[in-house]
Amino acid sequence: MKCNKPFSVLIATLLLASMILVFTGPQIPRVSAPVATGLPTDWPSVYFCTDTLPICNETYPMEANVSDTVTFALVVFNLTAATASDPSNPLNQRPLGNLIGFDVQMSWNPSVLNLTSCTVTSPWNDFQTPVSPSPYAGVLYAQIFELANQTDQGDSIPGAEPGTMLWRGYSSMNFTTPFNGNGTFLITTFKVIGAGSSLLSLTSFEMANQAGKRLLWHQSNGYFHTPGAPEADFNIWPNVGVVNKTVIFNASASNSPLNFTIANYTWNFGDSNITVVTDPIVYHTYTKKQTASVSLTVTDNASINSSPKTVTFSVVDFRNVKVTSVTLGQVQAVVNRTVDVTVTVNDDGEADENGTAAAYYNTTVVDFNSIYNTNWTKIDEQDVSLTTTHRDKILSFAWNTTGVPLVNASYYIMANVTQVPYEKYTTDNNMTSASSIYISDTAIDDVAIEQLLYGWEGQGVFEHPALDGETSKARVTVHNVGTEDENVTVIIYRNGTVWQSWNQTLAVGKSVGVNASDQLAVGFYNLTAVATIPADVNLANNRIENVLAVIALPHLNFTYAPKPPIVNQTAAFDASQSYHGQSGANITSYKWQFFAPGASSVTHIAENITVSYALGSGGSWRVLLSVTDSYGIGFRQYRPRTQAYRLEVAVAVEEAGGFPIEYLLAVVIIVVVIAALAVVLIRRRRARKT
Secondary structure, eight states: OOOOHHHHHHHHHHHHHHHHOOOOOOOOOOOOOOSSOSOOSSSOEEEEEOSSOSSOSSSSOEEOOTTOEEEEEEEEEEEOSOEEEETTEEEEEEESOOEEEEEEEEEOOTTTEEEEEEEEOOOGGGOOSOOTTOSSOOOSOSSEEEEEEEEOTTSOOTTSOTTOOEEEEEEESOTTSOBOEEEEEEEEEEEEOSSSEEEEEEEEEEEEETTSOBOOOEEOOEEEEOTTOOBOOOEEESSSEETTSEEEEEOTTOBOTTOOOEEEEEEEOSSSOEEEESSSEEEEEOOSOEEEEEEEEEEETTOOBOBOEEEEEEEESOBOEEEEEEEESOSEEETTSEEEEEEEEEEOSSSOEEEEEEEEEESSOOOTTOGGGSOEEEEEEEEEEEOSSSOEEEEEEEEEOTTOSOSSEEEOEEEEEOOOTTBSOSSSSEEEOSSOEEEESSOOOOEEEEEEEEEEEETTEEESSEETTSEEEEEEEEEEOSSSOEEEEEEEEETTEEEEEEEEEEOTTOEEEEEEEEEOOSEEEEEEEEEEOTTOSOGGGSEEEEEEEEEOOEEOOOEEESSSOBTTOEEEEEOTTOEESSTTOOEEEEEEEEEOTTOSSOSEEEESSEEEEEOOSSEEEEEEEEEEETTSOOOBTTBGGGGGGEEEEEEEEBOTTOOOHHHHHHHHHHHHHHHHHHHHHHHHHHHHHO
């Protein structure tokens, strides 16, 4: 909500009062229970009520004759000392009570209603007994002061929202006792001066707590009409609009109880467009994505207006539904039996969608270039509801194969989901099963090995080859592709010896995985998986073979010079002493990572078997060498044995200006040489003297 001028004045006044008043107010009284039912309980509710209607709104308008007097109470229900997430910013909390001030601006139809009195039921101390037609006592606690008190049925109140005819604003001067519970803001009494309808509109309404923060609340306007006033009603096609696409608004359901003719229809499309037409059907196009509040008021040929009918209408950028998969429970079946078909439909648009999904089988040869050139027979259909939060819906269809045109023949399944209005893609509403199902007149006994996985299993994936020291695994998947339940025996052989065996009944269309595992020595192992059943009609798919390799690990080593390196001195790093422990394998890439002392992120990266780098600071550097071999294996955090594919070494770097050992040796040699020369000279002098 924007911070309008009236609310700014309310907040400024409340903050001033908080600084000048410090006394303790009265105890908060018990408040009456709500009379109206069905009100939301997440936030407070602000609404109008009358002596006959607990909630006077569009659904339940107040009705009275011309010259009657009608009274409306503006009330609040369920103010609490709690907070809730701001819907515009869920990270912020907004108050739900501790009311300290309010600001009300109202309007009505002055040709139907004429205000005769308005009573503000504040403070609570003066209105402890409800004033009819309200079921609640007043709001706020003494002392209170007035912020606004203006009435002009010509809607020209300075500073108010456009159309405002009544403006009332009050605040408690005691911030130590805010108001919670249920209460009444004001009682308005009108004289009915003309036939027709009137909206009691809250052109502006604000509530604030003792900290000057806006409360959260639900709000509804009041409605009034005289007997026989026309009634507005309409429907919208489509139920959700699409940007730049035509929306049809049809008000043909509007009527006049006195059988007057509807003379015109006033539409407010909720996008700043107001249109008055004489035809009940009107077309409108929204140019941007939005949620619009669409309102219709009709006027009969006696110039009597209806109450407005308002509908919230969503406009999105695009709508789309599609079929994403069609699967068969089996690939072969005996005629007159039932086959399971699974269809997945998806909503990948911006609106919730309802439609119908159906499954079909072909009765002529399938034309995959255009499935509409194929004759299809419906298996069944189902209503489907899709949402943008639960986009996928999985549907199950049971196909009774009785009545297929041919036996000992193959059939495809086609699924379809009905298009939604202005669908973005119309080619994805249909999908044909990837494979066919063979319908036979006799039973078929057939199992097939679908796959053989082997190697090291990590994170649900088999990686091959396995490494020395790892547990090697093999998994064979067997599928019953026949038409009968089968007693299946599955055996996995390793180098001709049984590694694992399994025997169990396997239902039609079902698969089973059989596992074998062991920690194997380095080497190559011939794996053979065999599945057998009695009377198998197709032995070609019962066997699968492959080779499991378990390889040795690489051995990493590197040298560097000079040793130790000096700060900013280029050092040479050489990994040529590294080699792979597996015969026939080799190291294919080298990656160096240098980490400065105390650094958690890499300082320098290089790639080659030898690299040079000037270490730019003193202290202990981490040098990390990582390699990849000809099998594509390198270090993986989740795979422990790949630790052998990297080597970390601490390299001590000395500060510049130090005294290297080489220099010390040189000094020692020089000193020895000088001493030797001195001895020689001394001996020569002695020899001369003698």
